Amino acid sequence: xNRVVTIILAxxxxxxxxxxxxxNRTIDAASDGHVDVSNISGSVTVNGWSRNSVxxxxxxxxxxxxxxVERDGDRVWIKVKVPKRGGRGIxxxxxxxxxxxxxxxxxxxxxxxxxxxxxxxxxxxxxxGDVTTEYTGADMxxxxVSGDVxxxxxxxxxxxxxxxxxGDVTLFRVSGDVxxxxVSGxxxxxxxxxxxxxxxxxxxxxxxxxxxxxxxRLSIDTVNGDVDVEFVxxxxxxxxxxxxxxxxxxxxGPKAERTSKYxxxxxxxxxxxxxxxxxxxxxxxxxxxxCKK
Numbered sequence: 368x369n370r371v372v373t374i375i376l377a378x379x380x381x382x383x384x385x386x387x388x389x390x391n392r393t394i395d396a397a398s399d400g401h402v403d404v405s406n407i408s409g410s411v412t413v414n415g416w417s418r419n420s421v422x423x424x425x426x427x428x429x430x431x432x433x434x435x436v437e438r439d440g441d442r443v444w445i446k447v448k449v450p451k452r453g454g455r456g457i458x459x460x461x462x463x464x465x466x467x468x469x470x471x472x473x474x475x476x477x478x479x480x481x482x483x484x485x486x487x488x489x490x491x492x493x494x495x496g497d498v499t500t501e502y503t504g505a506d507m508x509x510x511x512v513s514g515d516v517x518x519x520x521x522x523x524x525x526x527x528x529x530x531x532x533x534g535d536v537t538l539f540r541v542s543g544d545v546x547x548x549x550v551s552g553x554x555x556x557x558x559x560x561x562x563x564x565x566x567x568x569x570x571x572x573x574x575x576x577x578x579x580x581x582x583x584r585l586s587i588d589t590v591n592g593d594v595d596v597e598f599v600x601x602x603x604x605x606x607x608x609x610x611x612x613x614x615x616x617x618x619x620g621p622k623a624e625r626t627s628k629y630x631x632x633x634x635x636x637x638x639x640x641x642x643x644x645x646x647x648x649x650x651x652x653x654x655x656x657x658c659k660k
Contacts (some may be wrong), residue, residue: 387426387459392436396421398403399468399487406646407449407600410475415484416465421445422464430456439640451654470505479514497534502527502541515552522559535571553592559601561585568592572653576660579604583644593653596646603640608648608655609633 380488393562396402404411409428423436423613428449435446443465449457465471470487473480480491482500489507491498497514504523515534518527524543529536535552538545542559546566548602553571556564560578565586567573572592578599579585585604587594593613608615608623611632615623619639626632648655 368553387429388431390423390425390427390434392423392434394421394436394443394468395437396438396443396466397441398441399470400466401470401472402443402463402465403445404461404463404471404473405444405446406448406459406461406475406478406518408475409461410479411446411461411463411473411475412481413463413465413471413483413485415469415475415486416464417598418468419466419542420463421466423461425460425462427459428457430454431459434459447473451530488586502544506640520559524562571636579644579646581643585644585646587650589650589653591651591652594648594650594655596648596655596657597660598658601640602644602659603642604637604644605642606636606637606646606648606657608646608657610649610655611651613650613652613654616654616656616658 396419408467423445426614427434432448435448437444444575447459467484468486469484472490473486475493475496477495478493479496480493480498488505489500491500491509493511495513498509498511498516500509500518502518502520506526508528509518510540511531511534516531517530517537518529518541519539520541520605522540522542526544528546529538531547531552536547536549537555540558544563547554549571550568552572554566554568555574557576560580561583562580563584567588570591573587573589574595615633615635617635621637623633625633626634652656
């Protein structure tokens with residue numbers, strides 16, 4: 368009897384667990400339509416292609432109710448439906464190909480978002496996960512509550528808003544008007560030419576290496592973190608810089624002055640070139656370095 372029970376248990380243990388469902392769905396789409404994607408948990412990877420269709424492949428968690436792929440006019444919806452109570456077994460990995468001129472709206476709760484080869488507008492939001500995307504000039508908003516946000520481009524000019532609460536924000540070869548903010552993490556802007564750049568962090572360093580247009584505006588604000596600014600090309604701007612607990616290093620010549628003989632703060636105001644642009648930098652606890660490449 369014991370031998371029979373042992374054999375049965377062994378067989379049960381070797382049976383495969385409930386497997387995730389493989390999906391492969393395709394639907395016609397407008398060449399420049401709008402694609403909405405919703406996936407609670409797992410990952411979403413989107414790439415642009417030259418076909419006038421949307422293809423969804425990947426796996427659905429074993430407790431997912433269904434994958435909805437629908438079209439209404441120029442809009443396509445992709446949604447992973449899960450039980451209201453949520454729970455385990457809802458992690459779904461979606462790989463989505465869309466017409467490259469589509470505009471894109473992706474929302475997740477606990478999932479990474481990765482986008483490439485899309486030329487339309489992008490709105491990317493996750494609560495817990497990283498956002499990685501490419502920028503080609505259309506308006507973009509990329510946001511995470513707990514995760515890094517990374518945007519890389521080809522120096523096309525437009526409007527980009529990139530924010531996170533806990534994580535780093537990195538903009539590489541992005542130009543035009545940008546807003547980048549982290550509550551707890553670094554903000555890095557590397558290369559690009561800017562009409563307006565507003566960069567802020569509560570706990571984290573801020574790095575700006577780029578070109579400021581003739582009448583551009585650069586605003587940097589951090590509470591706890593160093594600021595490193597290196598301009599590319601000619602600089603023509605009015606500078607206003609202040610720190611409370613940290614020094615100011617200025618490669619353009621003028622020296623910072625104490626805000627008070629009784630306090631540790633420093634301030635610096637000067638004009639470089641014709642002064643068409645504006646640069647304001649403020650940090651509470653951290654040093655400031657401004658230089659030219």
